[in-house]
Amino acid sequence: MAVRNIVKMGDEVLRKKCRPVDKIEKRLHVLLDDMADTMYAADGVGLAAPQVGILRRVVVIDVGDGLLELINPEIVGTEGEIVGVEGCLSIPGRRCTVKRPEKVTVRAKDRKGREFTVEGTGLLARALCHEIDHLDGVLYVDKMIEDVTEKYETGEEG
Numbered sequence: 311m312a313v314r315n316i317v318k319m320g321d322e323v324l325r326k327k328c329r330p331v332d333k334i335e336k337r338l339h340v341l342l343d344d345m346a347d348t349m350y351a352a353d354g355v356g357l358a359a360p361q362v363g364i365l366r367r368v369v370v371i372d373v374g375d376g377l378l379e380l381i382n383p384e385i386v387g388t389e390g391e392i393v394g395v396e397g398c399l400s401i402p403g404r405r406c407t408v409k410r411p412e413k414v415t416v417r418a419k420d421r422k423g424r425e426f427t428v429e430g431t432g433l434l435a436r437a438l439c440h441e442i443d444h445l446d447g448v449l450y451v452d453k454m455i456e457d458v459t460e461k462y463e464t465g466e467e468g
């Protein structure tokens with residue numbers, strides 16, 4: 311387990327589309343462990359593999375309810391819309407408002423390759439959307455409504 315360096319905006323790795331994981335292997339488990347360590351060390355609520363320079367569809371999230379590991383996650387349903395404040399570990403010090411679904415349903419695989427579905431509302435829904443966007447090279451600032459950095463000095467980052 312190790313804390314990896316978090317790639318910052320401006321690095322083109324954050325703008326690439328990630329490839330799906332096709333094999334569950336030791337290297338994937340090391341990546342998941344390192345991503346969790348890196349997220350917790352940075353006080354984040356989520357982290358996507360391209361943020362540690364790996365172009366694979368892998369995400370970790372913990373909004374305070376325990377660690378969620380998602381391999382090849384896909385949004386399969388959304389409900390409602392809500393505007394909220396976001397930050398990103400790859401864009402330190404900034405906060406912007408973004409419109410996201412109020413509720414999302416995501417299908418993914420766990421570290422053993424078993425398919426599961428997770429439903430999220432509130433911060434979890436926001437984190438799921440934010441991290442899955444990272445896998446397609448999309449950053450939350452691409453979708454920002456307003457820059458509110460001066461109003462919110464702290465907050466969740468993914």
Ligand code: NI
Pocket residue numbers: 397398399400440444467468
């Ligand atoms: Ni982010």
